[in-house]
Amino acid sequence: MADRQHYLQCPICDEMVSATVVAAFDGEAEARLLASLVQGRLNRIVCPVCGHTGLAPEPVIVRMPSLGTIIGFMPVEVPRNRKAHLAARLQRQLEQSVGPLRTVKVCFGSAQLRRELPQAPWKGNPPEFQHRFDSPGAPRYRRIALNRALRKRPDDPVLLTRLGIALYDLALFREARKTLEEALARGPDQVDALYCLASVNLDDGNPAEAQRLYDRVVSATHDPVPRFLAGVAAYRAGQLHAALERLRQAAGEQPDLLEAHVWLAIVQLALDDKESAFASLRHAVENGLRDPHLILSHPEFQPVRSENAFKTLVALIERLHDRNAAKPGRPDHPAHHRRTRRGPRPARSRTH
Numbered sequence: 001m002a003d004r005q006h007y008l009q010c011p012i013c014d015e016m017v018s019a020t021v022v023a024a025f026d027g028e029a030e031a032r033l034l035a036s037l038v039q040g041r042l043n044r045i046v047c048p049v050c051g052h053t054g055l056a057p058e059p060v061i062v063r064m065p066s067l068g069t070i071i072g073f074m075p076v077e078v079p080r081n082r083k084a085h086l087a088a089r090l091q092r093q094l095e096q097s098v099g100p101l102r103t104v105k106v107c108f109g110s111a112q113l114r115r116e117l118p119q120a121p122w123k124g125n126p127p128e129f130q131h132r133f134d135s136p137g138a139p140r141y142r143r144i145a146l147n148r149a150l151r152k153r154p155d156d157p158v159l160l161t162r163l164g165i166a167l168y169d170l171a172l173f174r175e176a177r178k179t180l181e182e183a184l185a186r187g188p189d190q191v192d193a194l195y196c197l198a199s200v201n202l203d204d205g206n207p208a209e210a211q212r213l214y215d216r217v218v219s220a221t222h223d224p225v226p227r228f229l230a231g232v233a234a235y236r237a238g239q240l241h242a243a244l245e246r247l248r249q250a251a252g253e254q255p256d257l258l259e260a261h262v263w264l265a266i267v268q269l270a271l272d273d274k275e276s277a278f279a280s281l282r283h284a285v286e287n288g289l290r291d292p293h294l295i296l297s298h299p300e301f302q303p304v305r306s307e308n309a310f311k312t313l314v315a316l317i318e319r320l321h322d323r324n325a326a327k328p329g330r331p332d333h334p335a336h337h338r339r340t341r342r343g344p345r346p347a348r349s350r351t352h
């Protein structure tokens with residue numbers, strides 16, 4: 001298989017996108033690639049900013065040795081007046097490099113490819129993207145690009161959601177709220193918009209509304225992270241028992257979600273149940289908490305800081321932390337790392 005780096009401008013938000021695309025391969029030796037090509041999924045690129053997806057407009061060369069055929073595939077529906085010209089150019093190019101293969105064919109689009117290769121696999125295989133971009137860039141650039149994209153598609157709920165998340169990341173809560181509400185008005189099933197709107201409310205001092213929205217995200221996704229955040233929101237809204245229930249469940253569902261154990265301890269302390277609070281902190285340590293800051297940064301633990309059980313626990317974490325430091329490459333608290341990949345989340349200052 002040969003691949004190359006390809007740069008193109010997103011047609012929706014004008015962002016420059018780079019991707020490694022497949023340029024040539026043996027269709028018999030690499031049947032999975034051929035299946036993806038026939039299904040129109042090979043070299044599909046997702047714009048990291050606006051989420052637009054499209055095929056890289058680059059030819060793909062497929063060798064089929066047992067048929068004695070080499071195929072030049074053009075992924076786009078090229079305008080009729082340019083088609084003949086492009087086909088002739090690709091044909092010439094292939095004929096020069098054909099080697100032992102006898103037949104050269106040029107196909108435009110996957111329908112034609114299917115006609116040329118009726119035996120090719122084109123069913124089965126769940127849809128998947130060859131390239132995914134999970135690093136959407138700095139929020140202020142995302143904001144600019146998404147506003148550009150919205151000029152072309154002003155009602156698109158996905159674009160509005162992404163813009164809302166960028167505005168939230170910039171801590172522009174009022175604008176974020178307005179944009180996310182608009183996204184939900186146009187696309188009520190946009191769970192990411194709901195999720196981010198919950199975080200806007202949590203960070204902007206409306207914890208009761210945040211809890212209600214996180215609960216709706218949980219009903220849609222059954223994800224322990226928004227459940228944990230619903231617990232934090234409930235605590236801030238003064239609903240200690242609602243908080244206890246959500247945090248307990250989140251910590252049970254995802255034991256390495258260390259903040260859930262820590263916040264459970266905070267709520268238990270507020271309910272005057274010190275014994276359970278220390279047990280929750282011990283669970284956090286058992287599940288991998290190695291950074292004492294995750295506990296000490298919470299002023300809620302101030303009243304118990306001089307107690308022996310608390311001091312012993314912190315000393316234990318520090319010992320484990322030092323031992324961990326001797327083994328580079330091990331993440332300090334895996335749950336945190338996982339959470340950072342989940343898109344909208346509350347500002348750090350609120351949950352740490």
Ligand SMILES: [Zn+2]
Pocket residue numbers: 010011012013014015047048049050051052149
């Ligand atoms: Zn884009």
